[in-house]
Amino acid sequence: MPAHHDDYARSAEFIDVMIAGWWEAFGAHVAEAVASMKGAEGPVVDVGAGGGPGTRVLLDTLPEAEVIAVEPSPALRAVLLSRAADPFWGGGRVTVHGEDLLSARLPERLGGLLAMNVLGHFTPHQRARIWTMLADRLAPGSAALVNLLPPHEPATIERVVMSELTVGRRDYKGWSAAVPTGPESVRWSMTYEVHEAGEPVWSTDVDYDWWCLTGEGLRAEAARHGLEAAPTGPDEAGLFLLRHGAGAGA
Structure with missing residues (x-):
């Protein structure tokens, strides 16, 4: 398996619970778009599947589809694999790949692809390969x-609480901030805190790079490869369906 820098090595335990709000807000819109994307042949790929919230949408929305869930982070993949192995969760339809998308052994024909909240991890050159x-x-x-996901262009994002929740006796809070690092990128700084009875238990800080992209930029990149990118769902979700386009290209 190729070496992979794991941006989630120290924060994996928080990811599923802290992005749950995004899925609550936009999961139905994702499902609606997913229902229209499955082709007649080939499995559907979930890119950067994490613990499997998008995989679950694929399983529920496309009940006949085979799903390949790609997740290079070992800690996130541990959750994903345990769920995929549960016959009541995955029904034997999910195959888990531990490589990143551009290294994974994917079939020559794909029935669809889902990539939620992950595109910013790929550089412009890597996006072109995708x-x-x-x-x-x-x-x-x-x-x-x-x-x-915002920011669509490099900008300073002041430190704010991005998510907080209580599980049992403990309270969890996530903070985020970003600074530009170039004409197309920012660096996110995340802090995850755990408290019990108002007292800090522990915290961890994580930094990672994120490549920004506007809707116009996405449409232009897609067109250069003969694909059409069409927005779908509410603007806040930032969803785009990419299909083969008649005459699209530069």
Whole structure:
């Protein structure tokens, strides 16, 4: 398995619970778009599957589909694999890949692809490789569903609470901030805190790079590879369906 820098090595335990709010807000819109993207042949790929919230949407929305869940973070993948192995959760339809998307052994024909809250981990060069792969492998009538998270252009994001919740006797809080690192990127700084009875138990800090992209930029990149990127769902979700486009390209 190729070496992979794990941005979630210290924060994996918090990811599923702290992104649950995003899925509560936009999961139905993701499912609606997913329902329209499955082609007649090939499995559906969940990119950066984490603990499996998107995989669960694929299983529920496409009950006949085989799902390949790609998650390079070992800690996140441990949760994903345990769920996929549960016959009541995955029903034997989920295969877990531990490589990153561009290293994974994927079939030559894909029935669709889901990439939620992950595109910013890929550099512009890596994105171009993804669009090439989709142009080559997406089955006729199938689509890829991606989303763009703010900031869409480099900007300073002041430190704010991004999520907080209580589990049992303990309270969990996540903070986030970002600073520009170049004309197309920012660096996110996250702090995760655990408290019990008002007293700090422990905390951890995580930094990682994120590549920004606007909707216009996505459409232009996709078009250069013969794909059309069309927005779907509410603007706040940042959802785009990518399909083979007639005459699209530069």
